[in-house]
Amino acid sequence: MTVVPGSPRSRLDPEPLPRRDWLGLASLWSAGSAMLFALLGSMRLPKAAIVAAQSKGFDVALPESLRIGEAFVPPNRAVAVFRDAEGVYAISTICTHLGCVVKPGAEGFECPCHGSRFKPDGAVSRGPAPRPLAWLKVTPGDGIFHVDEGKTVPPGTKVTV
Amino acid sequence: MSTPALEELKSNLRAAPKRILDTAFRSGKPSTDRTRSTFIFGNVFLHLHSTRVHRWTLRWSTTLGLGLATTAAFLITLITGVLLMFYYKPYPDAAYQSIKDIHFVVPTGRFMRNIHRWAANVMVVAVILHMARAFYTASYRKPREFNWLIGMGLLATTLGLSFTGYLLPWDQLAYWAITIGANIAQSPREVTDAIGITDWFDPGGAQRFLLLGSDTLGPEALIRFYLLHVMILPLALVALMSVHFWRIRKDGGLARPAGADERLPDPAGAMYPVFTQAPAKTYSLAAIVKGRTAAVGQGPENTVPSMPHLFYAELGVFMLTTLVCLALALVSDAPLKELANPNVPENPAKAPWYFLGLQELVSFSAFVGGIGIPMIVLAGLGLIPYLDREDSGTGEWFGGSGGPGVVKQALVVGFGAALAIETFAIRFGWIREWYLAAPQLLITILNPGTLLAAAYGIYSVWLVKRHRSARAGALGLFTCFLCGFLVLTAIGTYFRGPNWVFYWSPSDWPRH
Incomplete structure (x- = not known):
């Protein structure tokens, strides 16, 4: 068939962007973007909105016999609570190196896993621990103290009743 | 009064056992060159093998059978692992009790757990030695570069399987080794803390949370490790293994020296007769296969049928690996300490032995030992085939x-x-x-x-x-x-x- 310039487009002429190609590309892109958004959405799955763990806050009643510099470790808590002339304070006993529970003693804290040592105020005195032990927020109550493992305070923060 | 139809039925019934066998193994007895080949490529489980194998490949010093030993150890852990799953309950305390049940109550349970533990150790040793073999024989070179990378993926997956399995008994050993492991995942904080950006960029904390599903090591972590151990990592391993094996075929079998043919002694009389004429050019596939195919210019003179030569060798390695695992399982029990106690660390708290080198480095710097050095080693290993482009x-x-x-x-x-x-x-x-x-x-x-x-x-x-x-x-x-x-x-x-x-x-x- 001869094509006369300027004549209307023939049924047999190739389309500028073939319809099938356009449909193919469109479905490819929409499938791709649907997958991408589904993936992004499902990446939220591994992190639950509420974490299954015991509450971070707890109340502690210090025994009268607790001496100055002696650690009181509440049951099932990785926290050491102290009382001295200036007040009450709590130091986390989770090693800042790799998360082992450090043991409070007369000269400070000792980590059994890789030999880190901490002074009585939590400062690193030896070993691989990169940071001092965290001081935790203590709020005085009626004869008890509320300790929050989730909130840290600057070292040296002590509270009185 | 028997009709011909009934007679035929009776004779068919008599012939049925033989016919079932004939239809199952359609190629018949592998006694000729042709049936030995069809025996392999007509069988879904065997057809990953080539039908003929070079005699150099079969020399024990070529591979020491290490790749196969790794595969064998994996199959042993797979079978024993599935058996252990009949009793194991992935929940804290119940997990520990179920391991105790497996140890003391379940018939052969203790033996199965011991085999599982030992086969896992054998697999780690074998996969490291296999990598060393591939490295020292320069088998990672063209065209096998990518298979070396797949192999590194297999090494990492194997270590991951061992590490995730370590937590499952939920005893003191497991609890504190995984506490350390999870905190190693968090150790990029050592660097982000030092430059003071942890509050808004904390990849370490994200990694640890992803692993544990919580702030502490508890039931969420146990179910995650269980899922990784019995489902995700084994599937990844099988997928990678399939690619690894398939590429060995596609890369022309195992690497061998240029002069391998001359250096081999004359075949023994018992060896199967060999072909004489090498094809001068390839025919099929030439249009879609890049470069020369493996057979051009190389006669099959020094090849022998895989059935039975290669299969006997494979069977030997499999049986030897099984023997080693069984013997170790008989003489030494897998350890089980006290129930996990989150308040009192095991002292010393040690990871599985193959991580103790890293733990030694971790005792100086958590980030360097746990993440920095392993990354450097992996990157270095991965680059080897792309930096060494020599061929001697x-x-x-x-x-x-x-x-x-x-x-x-x-x-x-x-x-x-x-x-x-x-x-x-x-x-x-x-x-x-x-x-x-x-x-x-x-x-x-x-x-x-x-x-x-x-x-x-x-x-x-x-x-x-x-x-x-x-x-x-x-x-x-x-x-x-x-x-x-x-x-x-x-x-x-x-x-x-x-x-x-x-x-x-x-x-x-x-x-x-």
Whole structure:
């Protein structure tokens, strides 16, 4: 068939962007973007909105016999609570190196896993621990103290009743 | 009164057993060259093998059977693991009790658990040795570069499987090893803390949370490790293994030296008769296969049918591996300590033995030992086939520039440097002991792990210059890292006691 310039487009002429190609590309892109958004959405799955763990806050009643510099470790808590002339304070006993529970003693804290040592105020005195032990927020109550493992305070923060 | 139809039915019934066998194994007895081939490619489980195999491949010194031993150990863990799943309950405390049940109540349960444990250890050893074999015979070279990378994926998956399995008994050993492991995942914080950006960029914390599903090691973590151990990682391993095996075929079988044909002795009389004429050109597939196909110009003179030669060898390795696992399981029980206690760390808390080298480095800097050095090693290993583009010595033990001489020298350098730096650190301590206020970033950059890696790196660059060959450098570096791994693992395993203090023997440990 001869094509006369300027004549209307023939049924047999190739389309500028073939319809099938356009449909193919469109479905490819929409499938791709649907997958991408589904993936992004499902990446939220591994992190639950509420974490299954015991509450971070707890109340502690210090025994009268607790001496100055002696650690009181509440049951099932990785926290050491102290009382001295200036007040009450709590130091986390989770090693800042790799998360082992450090043991409070007369000269400070000792980590059994890789030999880190901490002074009585939590400062690193030896070993691989990169940071001092965290001081935790203590709020005085009626004869008890509320300790929050989730909130840290600057070292040296002590509270009185 | 029997009709012909009934007679026919009776004779069909008599012939049924033989016909069932004939239809199952359609090629008949593998007694001729043709039936030996159809036996392999007509069988879904065998057709990953080529129908003929080069005699060089079958020499025991070519591979030492290490890849197959790894596969065999994996199959053993797969079977015993599925059996253990009948009783195991992935929930804290119940998990521990179910392991105790498996140990004391379930018939053969203890034996199965022992085999599982030992086969897992055999698999780790075999996969490391297999990698060393592939490296020292320069088998990673073109066209096998990518299969080397797949192999590294297999190594990482194998270690991941072992690590995730370590938590499942939920005893003290498991609990504290995984606590340390999860905090190693968090150790990028050592760096982000030091430069003060943890509050808005905390990849370490995200990694740890992803692993544990919570802030603490609890039921969420156990179910995640269980899922990884029995589903995700085994599937990944099987997928990678399939690609690994398939590519061996596609890359023309195992690497062998150029002169392998001349160096092989004449085949024994019992060997199956061989072809004489090599094809001068390829016919089929030429349009879609890049380059020459493996058969051009190479006669099958030195090949033998895989059935039975290769299969006997494979069966031998499988049986030997099984024998080793069973023997170890008979003489030594898998450990089970007290129920996990989140308040009292195990002292010393040790990871599986193959991570104790890293744990030794971690005792200087968590980030360097747990993440920095492993990343450097993985990146270095992965780059080897792309940096060494030479072709001398492929398929030879310790082949290539430098050769066995470089390896011997590197053994001395590797062991010497690792022992020297460890001796120094054990004898004199490290920066924090001399200068308490040292910034953490300084310790992260300067510690026995980074110094050792730097020493090995410098030695290897010197080798490249001296021998004018990347292969010589690679030989030196790989050997050095192997030495470092051995020294650190041995120290972590045998010479570290409570509080990670150095002791010559566990008898010297203090009583507590």
